[in-house]
Amino acid sequence: MTGYFTRWRSFWAAASLICLAGGIAPAVAQAPVLAPLNPPQTVKVAYVPIMKFATAYVAQSRGLFQKYGLDVKMETVKSGTEAIAFLDKGTVDAGGISIVASLWTAWNRGLDIRVIAPGALDPMKDGPTKLIVRKDLIDSGAVKTIADLKGKRIAAAGGPGSGGEYFVSKALEQAKLTIRDVQLLNVGNADMPAAIEAKSVDAVLLSSPYSDQIVKAGTGVLLVQDITPGLMTVAFVGSGKFVKERPEAAERFVLAMTEAARLMQGADYLSQANVDAYLKHNPTTVEAIRSGSPGIYDPNMAIPFDGLADLERVHRENGRTEYDKPLDLAKVIDARFVNKAVELLGKAPAN
The missing domain is CATH 3.40.190.10 (Periplasmic binding protein-like II)
Incomplete structure (x- = not known):
């Protein structure tokens, strides 16, 4: 893992020096791997302000959404339940939510939102729970x-x-x-x-x-x-209207967050530009960020199918769903956007 972080750190450090020499912010200077939307499209995002959604904060603050022709409006909500209500109505396009038991029943009933990217995964060691x-x-x-x-x-x-x-x-x-x-x-x-x-x-x-x-x-x-190392308990989801009617915007939204995740690896997690992004979108402190155990921000943004299946299984076996057979995850996940991001950017080195 040390070698992996070192390779990414060296790569991004070199890229940053080149960009800074030209007086351009590092995140914006890199040529987009996908043409920006023209005219730009507005994407409304409802999120609970916690560090597990930090890839969106970095993408917003470091100009990555803008680079792909997205005008992303970040709107805080008190809970994932509130975000889900907005997503279901189509008044917001995407959201950062927790995967709770009631969601599985809603999906089984036909709730038209899909997991399009992971939030941070729980640390593999010395996790907070x-x-x-x-x-x-x-x-x-x-x-x-x-x-x-x-x-x-x-x-x-x-x-x-x-x-x-x-x-x-x-x-x-x-x-x-x-x-x-x-x-x-x-x-x-x-x-x-x-x-x-x-x-x-x-x-x-x-x-x-x-x-x-x-x-x-x-x-x-x-x-x-470390009860569930690497678990995904939160995710970025897209409304059915967003992913079906504006797939080009959804594709660029996930692509920008994937690039952000690659700017957050190893020591770069605490770079000044990233810390500024965290503080702008999350009511925390520098001390809390520096002393806390960071989650895993996967540079390939893989959606952990097995982990989601286990979440569903436990809630179902605990009697917290209205159904008793395993739910088809096709009702839950739309992985085409993270797959496209990795296709365009190349796969990051394995841990």
């Missing part, structure tokens, strides 16, 4: 392994069908348990440190900074981490 157990249960020997969570109260934000439930389910699978073997409680992330201290829950599924708060307070102990 952690399952933490009360320290007194560890000290007493009541909980030594995941298997000992049977019958215990586990808190996860979002409750039934949420991403939290999925992570808990995947952790329990390691001990051949299901969510039916535990008491799953819907508790907000910010309330979990107090719940652990009050002993109103036995374990919590959460991320930084709250997980760090619990461990530092000495009230909880990390039981399992």
Whole structure:
């Protein structure tokens, strides 16, 4: 992996020096591999402002959308559910959303939106999502392994069908348990440190900074981490109207984000131009960006079919869908745009 990042870093560094010598911003100076749309087309994007959609932030801030003749309007929303409503109505063209249980039922019913590109994938190591157990249960020997969570109260934000439930389910699978073997409680992330201290829950599924708060307070102990390395829990989706009626715009939208992903590899992830883009579109801090574990921004933007199939399976087996047979992923994914981007740019070196 080090060699891979080094090759990409050297390539982009050389390209940047050439561009800067001419007084042109690096992202704009590279000749487009696909002719820009003329006249430019407006693309409305609704997104939840989190780092997992950072390829869009970089593409917007570094002129990549503009390079392909796209006038991209980025509109923040409070939740993926809100974005889905806009996409379904056709009032926005694309969105950055979380893949939650209700989506699978909606797709089964005929919801006309498609996954057209991945968001960031979870890190392969030292990921942010952690399952933490009360320290007194560890000290007493009541909980030594995941298997000992049977019958215990586990808190996860979002409750039934949420991403939290999925992570808990995947952790329990390691001990051949299901969510039916535990008491799953819907508790907000910010309330979990107090719940652990009050002993109103036995374990919590959460991320930084709250997980760090619990461990530092000495009230909880990390039981399992890296539950689903490389998982895609968020994605860029396109409305049916967008991908069917304006495929040229959708193609360039994904192409620009693929180029952005290639500007975010290795040490370049923290380049000043990229950090500026992150801060412009996401209410975070430089310190949080630099200290956090970055997700995987795949330079080939491959849509992980197997991971999506597993998400669907777990929600279905947990009884969170209105159907009981595996869903045809053709109702969910349209991979032609990421495939076209790689065809035009060439495949990035393997990790």
